[in-house]
Amino acid sequence: MKGKQPRLRDQVHAVIRVNHYSIRTEKTYWYWIRYFIRFQQMKHPRDMGPREVNEFLTWLAVHRNVAAATQAQALNALVFLYDKVLDKPLGEIGEVIRSKKPRKLPVVLTHEEAMQIIDRLGKTDRLIASLLYG
Structure with missing residues (x-):
């Protein structure tokens, strides 16, 4: 049995x-x-x-x-x-439509954009932001 x-x-x-x-x-x-x-x-x-x-x-x-x-x-x-x-290998599965969804790229400021923002900060915040950015 x-x-x-x-x-x-x-x-x-x-x-x-x-x-x-x-x-x-x-x-x-x-x-x-x-x-x-x-x-x-x-x-x-x-x-x-x-x-x-x-x-x-x-x-x-x-x-x-x-x-x-x-x-x-x-x-x-x-x-x-x-x-x-299952011990039953798939073998060839044929043509599969592949995903083409691109990775999401992070938004990054240009050097000029970053400097414009830093220049608008107060003295202490500007120093901190400059150190972090630099």
């Missing part, structure tokens, strides 16, 4: 522990695995494959407008699931 298969969550947890992944990685991977399963109307991952992973990753880029790093994180979680947990 074959024993009952452990829940997917417990399988993921066990493999994470055996491979010495961090708790943070475990939480992140489980988040993406659950998201994937929900996206595919609660089908078990063993009943899906590269096509469904491709659909999910493309949907993240096109409809959720996630950053490229976020899309890559989701892919890593699913590759881990199929390769290490």
